[in-house]
Amino acid sequence: MSFFKRLINKPKKKFTGETAAGSTPLQYGKPYSSDDIKAVGISSDLEENYNNIKSILGHSVDIIMRKFKLGASNQVEAFLLYVDDFVDLELVSDNVLTPLVTVKVEPKTGNLLKHLMNEAITLGEININTDLHLTLQEVLYGNVALFVDGEDSALSISAKKFPHRPVADSVIEPVVRGPREAFTEILAINTAMVRRRMKDPNFVIESIVLGKRTKTSLAILYFKGIVDPDLVSEVKHRLNNIEIDGVLESHYLEELIQDSPFSPFPQIGNTERPDRVVSALLQGRVAILTDGTPFALWVPARLGDLLQSPEDYYQGYMVATVLRWLRFLAFGLSVVLPSLYIAITTFHQEMIPPTLLISIISFREGVPFPAFVEALIMEVTFEALREAGIRLPRPVGQAVSIVGALVLGQAAISAKLVSPLMVIVVAITGIASFMVPAYTLGLAFRLMRFPLMILAASLGLFGIMGGIILLLIHLTSLRSFGAPYMAPLGPTYTYEFKDTLVRAPWWAMTTRPSMGRANWRRQPRNKKPEPPPAGGDTQ
Amino acid sequence: MKKFCLVSLLIAVTLLPACWDRTEAERLGVVHVVALDKSPAIPRGVKVTVQVINTRGITAGGGGGGGGGGGGIQPGLTPFVNLETSGSTLFEAFRNLSQTSPRRLFFFHTRAVVVSEELARDHGLGKVLDFLDRNVQIRRTVWLLVARSADIKNILNTLPQFEPTVGQTINRIISERSLSTRYAPERVLDFMRCLQVEGGDPFTAGLRLVGSNRNLRLENTAVFRRDRLAGWLNSRETRGLLWIRGRVKGGPITIPCGQGGSFVSTEIKKTFTSVKPEIRNNQIIMHVSIRIRSDLTETQCPAAFDPETYHMLEQKQNRVIKSEIQAAVTKLQDLKSDALCFGEAIHRRYPGRWKVMKGRWHDLFPSVQVVIKVQSKIGQSGLVQSPAKIKNR
Numbered sequence: 001m002s003f004f005k006r007l008i009n010k011p012k013k014k015f016t017g018e019t020a021a022g023s024t025p026l027q028y029g030k031p032y033s034s035d036d037i038k039a040v041g042i043s044s045d046l047e048e049n050y051n052n053i054k055s056i057l058g059h060s061v062d063i064i065m066r067k068f069k070l071g072a073s074n075q076v077e078a079f080l081l082y083v084d085d086f087v088d089l090e091l092v093s094d095n096v097l098t099p100l101v102t103v104k105v106e107p108k109t110g111n112l113l114k115h116l117m118n119e120a121i122t123l124g125e126i127n128i129n130t131d132l133h134l135t136l137q138e139v140l141y142g143n144v145a146l147f148v149d150g151e152d153s154a155l156s157i158s159a160k161k162f163p164h165r166p167v168a169d170s171v172i173e174p175v176v177r178g179p180r181e182a183f184t185e186i187l188a189i190n191t192a193m194v195r196r197r198m199k200d201p202n203f204v205i206e207s208i209v210l211g212k213r214t215k216t217s218l219a220i221l222y223f224k225g226i227v228d229p230d231l232v233s234e235v236k237h238r239l240n241n242i243e244i245d246g247v248l249e250s251h252y253l254e255e256l257i258q259d260s261p262f263s264p265f266p267q268i269g270n271t272e273r274p275d276r277v278v279s280a281l282l283q284g285r286v287a288i289l290t291d292g293t294p295f296a297l298w299v300p301a302r303l304g305d306l307l308q309s310p311e312d313y314y315q316g317y318m319v320a321t322v323l324r325w326l327r328f329l330a331f332g333l334s335v336v337l338p339s340l341y342i343a344i345t346t347f348h349q350e351m352i353p354p355t356l357l358i359s360i361i362s363f364r365e366g367v368p369f370p371a372f373v374e375a376l377i378m379e380v381t382f383e384a385l386r387e388a389g390i391r392l393p394r395p396v397g398q399a400v401s402i403v404g405a406l407v408l409g410q411a412a413i414s415a416k417l418v419s420p421l422m423v424i425v426v427a428i429t430g431i432a433s434f435m436v437p438a439y440t441l442g443l444a445f446r447l448m449r450f451p452l453m454i455l456a457a458s459l460g461l462f463g464i465m466g467g468i469i470l471l472l473i474h475l476t477s478l479r480s481f482g483a484p485y486m487a488p489l490g491p492t493y494t495y496e497f498k499d500t501l502v503r504a505p506w507w508a509m510t511t512r513p514s515m516g517r518a519n520w521r522r523q524p525r526n527k528k529p530e531p532p533p534a535g536g537d538t539q
Numbered sequence: 540m541k542k543f544c545l546v547s548l549l550i551a552v553t554l555l556p557a558c559w560d561r562t563e564a565e566r567l568g569v570v571h572v573v574a575l576d577k578s579p580a581i582p583r584g585v586k587v588t589v590q591v592i593n594t595r596g597i598t599a600g601g602g603g604g605g606g607g608g609g610g611g612i613q614p615g616l617t618p619f620v621n622l623e624t625s626g627s628t629l630f631e632a633f634r635n636l637s638q639t640s641p642r643r644l645f646f647f648h649t650r651a652v653v654v655s656e657e658l659a660r661d662h663g664l665g666k667v668l669d670f671l672d673r674n675v676q677i678r679r680t681v682w683l684l685v686a687r688s689a690d691i692k693n694i695l696n697t698l699p700q701f702e703p704t705v706g707q708t709i710n711r712i713i714s715e716r717s718l719s720t721r722y723a724p725e726r727v728l729d730f731m732r733c734l735q736v737e738g739g740d741p742f743t744a745g746l747r748l749v750g751s752n753r754n755l756r757l758e759n760t761a762v763f764r765r766d767r768l769a770g771w772l773n774s775r776e777t778r779g780l781l782w783i784r785g786r787v788k789g790g791p792i793t794i795p796c797g798q799g800g801s802f803v804s805t806e807i808k809k810t811f812t813s814v815k816p817e818i819r820n821n822q823i824i825m826h827v828s829i830r831i832r833s834d835l836t837e838t839q840c841p842a843a844f845d846p847e848t849y850h851m852l853e854q855k856q857n858r859v860i861k862s863e864i865q866a867a868v869t870k871l872q873d874l875k876s877d878a879l880c881f882g883e884a885i886h887r888r889y890p891g892r893w894k895v896m897k898g899r900w901h902d903l904f905p906s907v908q909v910v911i912k913v914q915s916k917i918g919q920s921g922l923v924q925s926p927a928k929i930k931n932r
Contacts, residue, residue, distance in 0.1 A: 345563070345564045346561045346562060346563055346564070347560070347561060347562075349562070349564055349567060349645060349647065350645075350647035350648075350676075354569070354648040354650075354707075357564065357567075357569060357648065358569060358592055358594055358597065358703075360564045361564050361565050361567060361569070361592075361594045362594035362595070362597060364563065364564050364565040365565050365594055365595060366565075367565070370561070370563055371563060371564070451553075454553055454554075455553055457561070458553050458554065459552075459553070460561075463553070466552075470549075
């Protein structure tokens with residue numbers, strides 16, 4: 001009983017995320033808010049600083065505080081503060097410690113820290129902080145802080161070195177032809193990879209920090225002069241509105257900044273390919289890179305954009321166009337094929353060609369379940385296999401594929417649990433759904449299959465039609481950062497057809513899509529390669 | 540609240556109908572042929588025989604593990620089952636079939652409706668056609684054929700060699716009809732359309748069993764006076780009928796050449812028919828003019844193939860076609876059946892006079908004079924010009 005009472009009389013404490021401010025003296029093991037730390041400040045007494053920092057950082061083992069004597073003569077007490085393995089120790093030793101120990105320190109020569117900064121330390125990124133909070137923050141980002149006795153500020157020196165993965169091939173969006181490298185988990189490397197592809201000074205990388213605890217850095221990338229300035233401010237506005245504990249992956253942001261949070265459809269594109277980011281920026285989009293994940297976000301992302309693969313631009317336009325159509329077809333199939341099968345075989349048999357009907361009947365002979373249940377069994381099995389295939393540890397991979405292919409496919413048919421036609425239908429659907437280049441979009445539509453199947457089983461083709469109409473109504477009502485989701489079809493932008501319904505050759509794609517209207521013309525017309533005019537430069 | 544209502548409405552719409560009119564495919568009995576005959580028991584009743592596909596008798600591909608290895612048909616099972624009932628009306632009879640069929644009969648894929656000669660002659664096809672017209676399942680594009688009553692049972696029991704069922708066999712044969720143009724099948728739709736116009740009687744092909752193997756064969760043409768069977772045209776007369784109706788699309792023409800017993804064959808490539816009525820001194824004259832282009836496909840005459848020979852052959856071909864048409868006209872005038880649709884042509888040309896004529900058209904029809912004009916052109920003879928000469932015969 002008391003449990004229910006407790007549920008009803010839930011304590012209505014307001015959660016602030018911060019604990020109540022505690023005043024000095026600082027105690028070990030107590031949480032401190034940023035205001036607390038700011039209030040503590042940097043004292044001119046070195047020993048006090050040392051103790052304060054120890055208490056604030058909670059004696060963590062990876063925090064290194066190295067005490068030493070500064071200067072060749074007139075020695076002054078000082079200590080270095082850094083996080084183990086976050087800094088390049090060799091660099092620090094050569095460029096910070098050694099010069100500091102040997103530097104000449106004149107007593108009372110004005111600002112000692114400025115003197116050290118100018119005379120002793122031979123590293124580029126360096127600044128003087130009077131704020132303890134900021135200093136500690138920078139230390140936790142990988143800086144080295146220098147505290148000197150008698151100074152009420154500290155030097156913050158950048159000598160970052162993280163443990164990280166090297167740049168590797170793209171795993172999620174592989175291409176046959178085209179750049180292979182993909183983003184890594186380190187933001188600085190990722191921004192460098194984009195910058196390397198765009199040397200224009202108008203290409204801007206802005207930084208913000210998100211996540212109350214993780215303090216994750218984000219980079220907002222856009223191209224001044226192409227992008228709509230309103231879009232940039234909207235992106236910044238939405239990002240700054242976020243209040244979250246931690247950002248471990250860009251999807252954390254995606255859910256917090258998308259236009260329709262109740263829609264299963266992704267309204268923000270994600271990619272791990274730097275070339276895709278650059279192409280998005282050149283179309284007038286904004287990209288968001290997140291530290292700690294190789295997946296960059298790009299907005300606005302419409303349905304048509306999510307059905308494009310970067311490889312569309314890396315091969316002949318005719319091939320790319322046909323492949324795009326194939327993708328549209330596969331996309332449609334992956335949504336409606338199982339429900340179409342159910343509806344036609346249980347309600348509209350007259351639509352089946354006679355010979356096919358006979359084989360359907362003979363295949364279904366002895367199958368105990370109605371087509372709907374049969375389809376559900378197979379679809380669920382397929383989804384389970386797919387999920388297992390992703391999650392399973394590598395060494396057992398083969399076991400699952402054997403079980404999946406042989407036991408569930410062949411044996412289920414021999415046992416007359418499902419008909420072979422249903423297996424074909426599910427297999428085609430599965431393959432088709434993997435043809436959608438945006439994995440998240442493929443997932444969303446795979447989800448849509450199930451309600452459509454229920455509709456098909458209860459209302460036949462009429463139900464499918466109704467379901468598709470509802471789906472279309474929903475899709476047309478979606479927006480991605482203000483851009484209509486179904487554009488250029490929803491609101492018809494005929495000038496965008498050249499890069500949506502087909503993939504026009506580069507010399508014909510002279511204008512940017514709708515979000516790049518600020519700087520619409522991409523390149524001059526009439527740049528189609530042609531032979532020189534006859535009789536032009538004959539000798 | 541609004542959202543909640545909408546969502547619950549959607550769920551209700553999807554779940555409440557609960558698949559009430561669902562039929563799983565394997566619960567269907569696919570009917571391929573419907574045969575209609577006079578009922579021996581019920582006076583003026585109809586006996587209905589349907590041929591239902593028995594999928595267990597057809598191994599489709601190799602799904603079943605139990606069947607024989609190589610054979611297409613499982614031992615002991617026929618690829619079809621014939622069900623039979625009678626009733627005063629067709630609908631009653633069709634519904635009575637459910638007393639014997641464990642599967643719901645499915646008529647959408649019916650390939651042919653076979654009507655017995657006796658039913659067509661004695662009862663007329665009016666009531667049959669009304670049912671076929673109203674019924675949703677039997678498509679109006681189904682072929683209508685006439686067979687002898689005694690044959691019907693055997694026709695349905697034939698085990699076709701090439702196709703799994705009789706219906707399929709009939710359908711495939713008919714789809715190749717312009718290779719011979721010796722029988723004139725009609726779809727239910729066209730048959731009925733013909734009954735609904737004033738000057739014209741319907742016709743359709745006959746179905747028989749021939750030879751010691753009892754193979755199905757489509758031959759001859761049943762011609763009707765309104766909805767009753769009037770008689771039969773043989774294959775030569777059938778061609779004549781089709782010439783006048785402008786429905787010859789192909790087929791061979793055999794032309795006698797020179798010495799007795801030798802023939803030349805041509806294949807019809809392109810035809811054009813025009814029928815123009817003329818009333819002169821109360822005498823109805825039909826001007827039938829036919830233009831035809833054909834290719835030489837075989838010759839038994841050793842004649843050299845020069846333009847004169849071609850010209851001669853063309854003249855002879857004209858005579859053959861003319862005689863076919865003449866035979867058809869004579870026979871149809873005998874039977875008082877205007878399958879040639881002359882009445883309709885007169886109706887169009889002389890609508891005023893037709894009003895007077897139409898009441899006694901079947902009596903006037905035999906007195907119609909037909910003037911036939913044939914113009915033919917024999918074209919290519921393939922790569923071979925003159926026939927191979929056999930030396931030292």
